[in-house]
Amino acid sequence: MLFNSLPFVILIFATFILYYIPVLYKFQVPVLIIASLVFYAYNQPILVLLLLLSVSINIISSYLVVYGKIRYRKHAAIAGVVLNLAILIFFKYSALIYTTITDGSDSFGQFIVSIPLPIGISFFTFQGISLIVDVYSRKYVLGEDIVPVSFVKHAERILFFKGFFPQLISGPIVKAHDFLPQIGVKKIADIAWEPIFKKLVVGYFFKMVVADNLSNFTFWMTNPSFFIGSSSIKLITLLFGFSCQIFADFAGYSLIAIGLARLFGYTFPDNFNFPYISTSFKDFWKRWNISLSSFLMEYLYIPLGGNKRGKLRMYINLMIVMILGGLWHGAAWSYAVWGLMHGLALVVERMLSGKTHRPQGIWIITLKRCLVFSFVTLAWLLFQLPKFEYVLVYLNSLLHNTTLVIDPDIVHIALYSSPVFLYHLLYVNRTNTIFQTIKKYDFVVYAILIFCIVLNSGPVSPFIYFQF
Numbered sequence: 001m002l003f004n005s006l007p008f009v010i011l012i013f014a015t016f017i018l019y020y021i022p023v024l025y026k027f028q029v030p031v032l033i034i035a036s037l038v039f040y041a042y043n044q045p046i047l048v049l050l051l052l053l054s055v056s057i058n059i060i061s062s063y064l065v066v067y068g069k070i071r072y073r074k075h076a077a078i079a080g081v082v083l084n085l086a087i088l089i090f091f092k093y094s095a096l097i098y099t100t101i102t103d104g105s106d107s108f109g110q111f112i113v114s115i116p117l118p119i120g121i122s123f124f125t126f127q128g129i130s131l132i133v134d135v136y137s138r139k140y141v142l143g144e145d146i147v148p149v150s151f152v153k154h155a156e157r158i159l160f161f162k163g164f165f166p167q168l169i170s171g172p173i174v175k176a177h178d179f180l181p182q183i184g185v186k187k188i189a190d191i192a193w194e195p196i197f198k199k200l201v202v203g204y205f206f207k208m209v210v211a212d213n214l215s216n217f218t219f220w221m222t223n224p225s226f227f228i229g230s231s232s233i234k235l236i237t238l239l240f241g242f243s244c245q246i247f248a249d250f251a252g253y254s255l256i257a258i259g260l261a262r263l264f265g266y267t268f269p270d271n272f273n274f275p276y277i278s279t280s281f282k283d284f285w286k287r288w289n290i291s292l293s294s295f296l297m298e299y300l301y302i303p304l305g306g307n308k309r310g311k312l313r314m315y316i317n318l319m320i321v322m323i324l325g326g327l328w329h330g331a332a333w334s335y336a337v338w339g340l341m342h343g344l345a346l347v348v349e350r351m352l353s354g355k356t357h358r359p360q361g362i363w364i365i366t367l368k369r370c371l372v373f374s375f376v377t378l379a380w381l382l383f384q385l386p387k388f389e390y391v392l393v394y395l396n397s398l399l400h401n402t403t404l405v406i407d408p409d410i411v412h413i414a415l416y417s418s419p420v421f422l423y424h425l426l427y428v429n430r431t432n433t434i435f436q437t438i439k440k441y442d443f444v445v446y447a448i449l450i451f452c453i454v455l456n457s458g459p460v461s462p463f464i465y466f467q468f
Contacts, residue, residue, distance in 0.1 A: 001042035003256050004208055004460060011035060012260070019264060020188040028186060029160050032264060036165040040120075047118045050087070051163060054121075057083045058128040059158045062135045066147045077136040081129055088125045091118055096331040119466055120169040122328055124162050126295055131158065131176040133299055146180055157183055164266070166257040170250070170465040172271040172291035175298075179266070186265030196259045198446065203255030205419070205449040211249035212458025213416045217409055218242040224390045227397035231405040235398045237413050242384050243377040244417035247276065249464045250289070269294075274427045276376075276420070279368040281345040284376060292328070296321050315350070319343040330386065338382040345375060 001008050015035040019028055041048045061080025065073045089097075095113045102109060135147060148154050161179050162168075218241050220226045227235060254271035261268045275287035285293045301321045307314040319340070326339020360368075385391045429435050438445065 001039050002460065002462065003253070003260075004204065004457075007042065008039070011039060012263075016263065019186075025185050025187075029156060029183065032165075033156070033160050033163060036160075036163040036168060039165040040163065040168055044116075044119075050091075050118050050121075051124065052159075054084070054087055054124060054128060055159050055162050057087075058131050058162065059155045062131050062147070062158065063151060063154055065132065065135045067149070073136065077132050080132040084125050084128045084132070088121060091115060091121055093327075093331050096333075100333075117331075123171045123173055124168060126173050126292075127162050127176070130173075130295065130299065131161065134176040164261070166260040167268060170253050170257070170463055171289075172254055172257065172268050173295050174268055174291070175295070178269065182266050190265065192262065196262050199255045199259035199262075201446050201449050201453075203252045203257075203259060204453055206248040206252030206255070207463070208252075208457040209449075209452045210416055210419050211245050211252060211464075212461055213456070214241050214245035214248070214413065214458075215461050216458060217413050218245055218384065221384045221394070222390075224385075224393040227394050228401075230397060230401060231403055231407070232398050232401050233404065234407050234410055235394065235401070237410045239381060239384075240377055241413040241417050243276075243373075243380050244420040246380060246383065246464055247272075248420055253463045253465065274424050276373050277369055277424050277428055278372050279365055281342065281349050281372060281375075284372055285342075285346075292325065296325050300324065311350075315347045318346050318350075322346065329383070332386040334382040334386045334388060334391070337388075338379055341375075341379050341382075 001011070015031060018024060018031050024031070037048055037051075040051060057080060061076050061083070064076035065080070068076055094115060098109055098112045148157070157180065160183065161174075161176065164174075167174055218238055221238050221242060230238075251272040258268045258270070269291055271289060271291050273287040273290065275284055278284035278287055301317055304317045304320060305313055306317060322339040322343030323336050324339070326335045326337070326342070329335045329338070381391055381394065385394060426435055426438070
């Protein structure tokens with residue numbers, strides 16, 4: 001079920017009414033659980049069984065970690081993490097592993113390749129792992145309101161934590177120690193309507209107007225025969241358009257998810273902080289998909305030793321984290337190469353960075369932003385073209401098709417990409433007088449965004465990160 005579909009609007013409307021009826025306050029969590037299961041089961045009901053299996057593993061293992069016999073608590077935690085990863089590997093990576101070892105032409109290989117990828121599995125698996133690790137490491141004070149003695153109540157809370165529909169499909173990845181303490185009775189009087197409205201409008205604008213319209217053009221990039229007859233300038237424009245599309249699509253989803261969660265009284269962490277103004281690769285990963293970056297930092301990079309065991313170990317840890325982070329996005333070696341590219345960029349940046357920080361002028365800062373954005377955009381090529389041979393055809397065409405051709409598609413791509421650049425530009429100049437003036441009349445801006453959503457939305461398409 002898509003956020004921009006009529007069935008979803010109906011689901012939200014019905015859920016909101018039931019959720020805030022005073023006599024039903026004690027059933028608020030069950031109401032959201034039912035709504036979440038309906039949301040997840042809408043297109044493929046059978047996948048609910050997998051979600052419930054994943055939830056059951058985390059319910060049992062986390063409960064045993066807290067209330068089981070002390071000598072078995074570590075075993076319960078290890079078993080829970082291993083089972084979470086086993087499910088993820090089976091459904092997402094078994095085909096990649098098997099076809100890498102063999103040619104995959106036998107009957108078992110065909111079976112492995114035919115296994116469907118359950119939507120959102122990467123996200124709710126990571127949340128399950130965070131639950132078990134948080135409970136085992138005591139990242140919050142244990143008590144009746146966090147991990148209740150009642151197994152039934154605990155099961156209800158964990159099903160809600162893992163299945164809450166705004167973040168179920170594409171995040172943000174919500175950590176257990178951030179979410180579980182929020183569970184409680186919510187009242188309609190506590191809703192902060194203005195920030196919710198703004199996040200939803202910007203989120204839907206990014207998705208429906210920017211990303212969906214750009215998809216009309218960038219889909220050509222999946223056809224290698226298209227590259228041969230396209231000019232270099234068009235190929236570059238398409239790639240930069242895809243860079244804007246993937247930001248608008250994923251940032252749009254995150255804003256919608258955060259707004260919907262707040263509508264029901266729950267706070268999710270921000271997932272994007274104007275990443276395309278980054279002046280370094282380290283800065284980029286503090287701004288892009290923040291929930292994934294912080295998860296990998298907290299649950300992988302630091303346990304590996306972080307930067308506490310010397311520079312060489314730090315560089316190795318960075319490479320491991322980024323390569324695994326790349327594979328998290330997709331079951332193809334191109335995603336691992338994407339992670340490798342970012343890992344190398346981070347390592348080289350750390351090697352070249354000095355201990356002194358001299359003040360830098362606007363031109364140096366702008367140059368750094370352009371370099372980081374260009375590198376990030378080039379790397380997105382591996383997302384749009386998971387097959388290496390397609391990437392080679394693209395790069396070869398880019399280098400040789402240098403004839404200048406006036407193409408109206410270039411104008412359209414630039415037009416639909418412009419809101420992404422304007423969005424970042426306004427943030428950079430947020431202290432300027434012009435920005436402050438615009439802010440006074442932001443109601444006009446939001447009216448324009450709504451007008452565009454109604455009259456200039458692109459074709460309805462799934463969110464890009466659904467495939468991850």
